[in-house]
Amino acid sequence: MITFKIGGVHPHDNKIAKTEAIDPLAPPAKVAISMAQHLGAPATPIVAKGDKVLVGQVIGEPAGFISGFVHSSVSGTVAAVEPRADLAGNMVPHVVIDVEGDEWDPAIDRSATIVKDITLPREELLAKIKAAGIVGMGGATFPTHVKLNPPEGKKAEFLIINGAECEPYVTSDDRLMREKPDGVAVGAAIMAKVLGGCKCYICIEENKPEAMEAIQKACVTFPDIKVLKLKKKYPQGGEKQLIDAVTGRQVPSGALPIDTGCVVQNVATAYAVYEAIQKNKPLFERVMTVTGQCVAGPRNLLVRLGTPLSYVLEAAGGVPENAAKFISGGPMMGKAIANMEATTQKGSSCLLLLTEEQTRRKPEGNCIRCGKCTEACPMGLEPWLLNKLARAGGRMDELEENKIFDCIECGCCLYTCPANIPLLDVIRVNKAEVMKIIRSRAKK
Amino acid sequence: MDSTILTTIAILTLVGIVVAVVLYFVAQKFKVEEDERIDKVEACLPGANCGGCGSAGCRDFAQRLVAAPEIGSLFCPVGGNDVMQKVAQVLGQEAVAQKKMVAVVRCNGTCENRPKTNEYDGYASCKVKAALYSGDTGCRWGCLGCGDCVAACKFGAISMDAATGLPVVDESKCTGCGACAAACPRTIIELRTLGPKDRKVVVLCSSKDKGAVARKACKAACIGCAKCQKVCPFGAITVENNLAYIDFNACKLCTKCVAECPTGAIHKFNFPEKPAAPAAAPAAPVEKAAPAAVKAEVKAKEETA
Numbered sequence: 001m002i003t004f005k006i007g008g009v010h011p012h013d014n015k016i017a018k019t020e021a022i023d024p025l026a027p028p029a030k031v032a033i034s035m036a037q038h039l040g041a042p043a044t045p046i047v048a049k050g051d052k053v054l055v056g057q058v059i060g061e062p063a064g065f066i067s068g069f070v071h072s073s074v075s076g077t078v079a080a081v082e083p084r085a086d087l088a089g090n091m092v093p094h095v096v097i098d099v100e101g102d103e104w105d106p107a108i109d110r111s112a113t114i115v116k117d118i119t120l121p122r123e124e125l126l127a128k129i130k131a132a133g134i135v136g137m138g139g140a141t142f143p144t145h146v147k148l149n150p151p152e153g154k155k156a157e158f159l160i161i162n163g164a165e166c167e168p169y170v171t172s173d174d175r176l177m178r179e180k181p182d183g184v185a186v187g188a189a190i191m192a193k194v195l196g197g198c199k200c201y202i203c204i205e206e207n208k209p210e211a212m213e214a215i216q217k218a219c220v221t222f223p224d225i226k227v228l229k230l231k232k233k234y235p236q237g238g239e240k241q242l243i244d245a246v247t248g249r250q251v252p253s254g255a256l257p258i259d260t261g262c263v264v265q266n267v268a269t270a271y272a273v274y275e276a277i278q279k280n281k282p283l284f285e286r287v288m289t290v291t292g293q294c295v296a297g298p299r300n301l302l303v304r305l306g307t308p309l310s311y312v313l314e315a316a317g318g319v320p321e322n323a324a325k326f327i328s329g330g331p332m333m334g335k336a337i338a339n340m341e342a343t344t345q346k347g348s349s350c351l352l353l354l355t356e357e358q359t360r361r362k363p364e365g366n367c368i369r370c371g372k373c374t375e376a377c378p379m380g381l382e383p384w385l386l387n388k389l390a391r392a393g394g395r396m397d398e399l400e401e402n403k404i405f406d407c408i409e410c411g412c413c414l415y416t417c418p419a420n421i422p423l424l425d426v427i428r429v430n431k432a433e434v435m436k437i438i439r440s441r442a443k444k
Numbered sequence: 445m446d447s448t449i450l451t452t453i454a455i456l457t458l459v460g461i462v463v464a465v466v467l468y469f470v471a472q473k474f475k476v477e478e479d480e481r482i483d484k485v486e487a488c489l490p491g492a493n494c495g496g497c498g499s500a501g502c503r504d505f506a507q508r509l510v511a512a513p514e515i516g517s518l519f520c521p522v523g524g525n526d527v528m529q530k531v532a533q534v535l536g537q538e539a540v541a542q543k544k545m546v547a548v549v550r551c552n553g554t555c556e557n558r559p560k561t562n563e564y565d566g567y568a569s570c571k572v573k574a575a576l577y578s579g580d581t582g583c584r585w586g587c588l589g590c591g592d593c594v595a596a597c598k599f600g601a602i603s604m605d606a607a608t609g610l611p612v613v614d615e616s617k618c619t620g621c622g623a624c625a626a627a628c629p630r631t632i633i634e635l636r637t638l639g640p641k642d643r644k645v646v647v648l649c650s651s652k653d654k655g656a657v658a659r660k661a662c663k664a665a666c667i668g669c670a671k672c673q674k675v676c677p678f679g680a681i682t683v684e685n686n687l688a689y690i691d692f693n694a695c696k697l698c699t700k701c702v703a704e705c706p707t708g709a710i711h712k713f714n715f716p717e718k719p720a721a722p723a724a725a726p727a728a729p730v731e732k733a734a735p736a737a738v739k740a741e742v743k744a745k746e747e748t749a
Contacts, residue, residue, distance in 0.1 A: 046525050089578025338562050338577045422567035429575045
């Protein structure tokens with residue numbers, strides 16, 4: 001079994017929702033669709049108050065090269081186009097729609113038949129992926145069409161489909177692979193075609209044997225797709241870690257995966273590509289896990305984008321009394337939610353509820369230089385040193401020398417620190433500051 | 445044995461003399477000419493190396509002072525006018541007297557005014573907190589309360605008030621170096637001059653949200669109603685992005701705006717305490733507070749208007 005070489009930790013996987021089949025969640029009475037569901041510039045809304053929209057209709061257009069289309073997830077009337085608080089409480093433009101019925105764009109193929117033949121040429125496939133508003137659904141939400149179109153002179157040798165799902169608790173990709181393996185396989189084949197017919201690996205961690213089996217069965221008709229079993233280790237699903245595990249290549253500091261001839265895409269993205277190409281269905285719904293030991297009924301839900309998180313939680317039994325922390329994403333890299341009226345987005349893979357004793361931070365102690373964080377860091381950094389330098393105040397040059405910008409913010413250091421030092425919190429802000437300095441230097 | 449000691453002494457003496465001669469000529473050759481006034485100027489400066497003047501420490505500032513043809517625009521906020529007077533004497537120039545600046549925290553989001561909507565248990569740093577989210581209250585503009593400004597102050601002039609959760613500036617210790625203003629990720633700390641008897645009138649709010657939103661998050665928020673702007677006889681108040689701002693250079697401390705503000709976001713400091721008068725005479729403290737000259741000016745403006 002393969003895995004990445006340096007660092008990593010082994011948190012308990014707590015996949016308590018893995019037995020729950022994907023359940024479509026009925027749209028709420030009102031949705032608020034964010035225009036900033038992707039990395040890069042927020043989309044420009046192209047609808048106004050009072051407009052009638054159908055499910056799958058374009059409501060936002062890309063506002064730059066790294067940006068994406070946004071589609072309506074419901075049918076109804078646009079109630080407002082206004083800034084609203086996202087899950088961190090920051091104001092972001094939203095399109096608010098009053099839901100009326102559930103009328104889909106007639107171009108969308110809603111049948112259950114699996115279309116395996118890929119007839120369109122490369123350019124048309126790419127254009128269709130862009131028009132469907134597909135972004136990386138593992139959480140980073142980088143526009144997929146940009147990733148699938150490597151710059152001149154760079155060629156993709158390997159397409160790696162990321163089904164590692166190394167985050168504890170999250171089961172949305174697992175269920176998707178189990179229930180829609182054919183879609184995932186066809187989606188992978190489409191992306192391999194767009195990349196000019198490269199080798200394709202679907203990588204799944206060892207704790208998902210059912211998904212492994214289903215995908216293997218679906219890939220029988222695709223000789224170019226290989227299914228790989230990965231060792232269970234966090235952060236196996238990190239782009240650079242996955243490339244290391246599969247090809248043994250190291251992405252150099254400051255370089256992109258394509259520089260090593262690799263493109264990594266999430267399984268949910270592969271499925272979205274399948275739906276966009278073969279079913280004409282743009283990205284307006286996704287599988288989301290609602291889980292946590294305190295949740296009454298952990299579930300995997302097929303939610304429309306723009307559904308309020310409070311409504312999603314209601315479907316899993318409402319707010320438990322002992323829930324203390326609400327997290328969007330997994331427990332390792334997810335973000336704490338400050339506003340439950342925020343809505344689901346293309347990158348929302350999980351809504352996790354933790355109790356007081358699970359989440360309360362212990363008081364910070366002194367660093368005893370035990371080196372556990374250095375051992376755990378999958379990027380080969382020295383988190384304790386970065387923490388020391390950052391807290392000494394303004395030693396940005398030394399932080400840069402110690403490659404703080406290579407940090408992938410996986411949280412292994414913080415997880416493993418016996419003194420409960422908030423290593424990642426400190427590193428994250430200072431990383432942003434160092435990046436700012438590097439960018440302004442590059443401009444000069 | 446005697447000869448060994450003598451030889452050693454002789455050799456060492458010889459080496460010493462040769463090296464001393466070489467060093468003398470090397471020192472002459474690579475001598476750095478430095479204006480001796482720099483040392484004198486540096487001796488006048490406080491030596492806090494705070495960076496408040498914009499230079500990297502007092503030595504650097506002394507070099508800038510000596511190099512500058514006019515020292516008028518250069519000012520040491522820590523030393524103030526006294527130090528600049530001494531520096532001017534050394535350099536044989538005239539010092540331009542400047543008013544003392546102090547830091548003002550423009551937020552009144554006390555625990556009572558601004559209830560918490562969630563609990564933050566991350567690393568206690570405003571910088572980290574601001575990068576993560578909008579904060580643990582409904583207001584995304586106000587004080588985050590982790591005390592980055594307290595840590596930044598080299599003069600012990602800022603402390604956190606445990607009851608309100610807000611930083612308090614001790615104006616007698618504040619040198620106006622601006623380190624706290626630079627450390628605040630929400631830029632709510634402003635440097636300003638004070639009026640006579642250290643008086644000041646300030647809008648204690650930084651919220652640029654619309655009135656209803658700001659008010660919902662905090663009882664003491666400026667709602668941008670512009671009532672103060674209308675009542676100000678000196679045009680010292682501007683309302684931009686739903687937030688009133690009092691220009692401290694134009695403000696004549698008449699305190700009319702303080703009484704006018706519907707949310708009590710405008711505060712006056714160092715004015716004499718209100719006499720325990722009956723509610724029938726609300727204008728009394730205002731009249732007492734304003735000096736006769738300002739009163740006359742207000743009257744004249746009202747008549748012309």
